[in-house]
Every structure is written in structure tokens, then in C-alpha cells.
Amino acid sequence: MFVCLSRPLGHLVCKLLSLELQEELSRTGRSREVLELGQVLDTGKRKRHIPYSVSETRLEEALENLCERILDYSVHAERKGSLRYAKGQSQTMAVLKGLVEKGVKVDLGIPLELWDEPSVEVTFLKKQCEMMLEESEDIVEDWYFHHQEQPLQHFLCEGHVLPATETACLQETWTGKENTDGQEKTEGKEDQDQEEVEEEEMTNTPGHPKHDPEDL
Secondary structure (H helix, E strand, O other), X not given: OOOOOOOOOHHHHHHHHHXXXXXXXXXXXXXXXXXXXXXXXXXXXXXXXXXXHHOHHHHHHHHXXXXXXXXXXXXXXXXXXXXXXXXXXXXXXHHHHHHHHOOOOOEOOOOHHHOOOOOHHHHHHHHHHHHXXXXXXXXXXXXXXXXXXXXXXXXXXXXXXXXXXXXHHHHOOOOOOOOOOOOOOOHHHHHHHHHHHHHHXXXXXOOOOEOOXXXX
């Protein structure tokens, strides 16, 4: 049964949620810590010893503030599909900051100190992540305890959350060449071309045009 057929950007949210959770679990999976659970009772029962790597505690800690990490993503307008959302500064924003450092006036309609704040679009993805995680909690727990031989993205997104028509983005990976214009360039060449375009726009257009922060 699908849990988010009508949710906006459900395919993207599920992809990011899965990537973040899998990454966090990979980080803690090699821990050799052993947890002591329960209490010593008068009956003589002993505490249970459970490896942290397979414990419910590890999953709970991985899920805690999971969707907050979505706020680390930026909108990379020069990329296509789900690759539009990635961590780190977008190439366009890097160009604009470079122009500011050169003394060129750049007006985005917001103060310079807010340029690196999460965009409205990314904040929306974070809220959607929280909703999806709440609805899919039982599915995630089932995967963690019984199906970790499958990638979480396959088990959660393809198996339970998304219809078959919305799974294509799960296969998209960034190689450094994908662009919205359908052409492939190396990142260095793309940066150079983008900078030339942006600088020409900034210096030749009267009044220094404003840019939409959502497209950076």
C-alpha cells in the first residue's frame, strides 16, 4: 500500500530521507558498544546485553532530527531532476558571491547575510520529510530489523511509498556533468561559462537585476 501518492515531491522526499538515514546508520554500524537493558530483579534475572549495532537505540538515534539535515541542502538550479537538490553551495550562488567580492552590486532582494539560509523550497522539503517519516515509521522499523539486506531506498520508496511511475528519480546520481540544458560539461568548464554569463548580466543590465533566491 502506498502512503503518499498525492504528496507533492514525494519521490524526492523519499529519496533524500532514505539517503540521509542510510548514511547515518552506516556511520554508526561499526560500533562495538554493547548495551545493558533491563534491571536486576529479586528473581535473579540478569540484564540483557545487546550490541548497539543491532539495537533499537541505534535506530532511534539515527531518526532523531533526521529531517533537520534536509536543511543542509541547497537548490542547484543548473542541475536537472532530483539532482537539483544537493548539499553544498550551488554554482550560481558561488558565482554571485564572487561578483560581490569583486565589487559588483548584486541585488537578490534579501540581505547578503541571509544568502546561505535554507530557501523556502528546502524548508518545504524538510516539512514533507517529517510527515513522510511519521507515516512510514513502522515500515522503516521493519526494514531495520528484518530487511537490511535490501537498500533502504528500494525497500521504502519502491516497495511501500511510491507508485512505479514516480521511481525514476531514485536512479539519478550526480556525476558532475548533468545540466538543465541537456548538455554535458565538466564542472570547471561549467563554472567558467556560468560566471561569464552572470557577470555579463550584472555589468551590462541597467539597475542590476534581482535574482530569485529559490533558483540559486
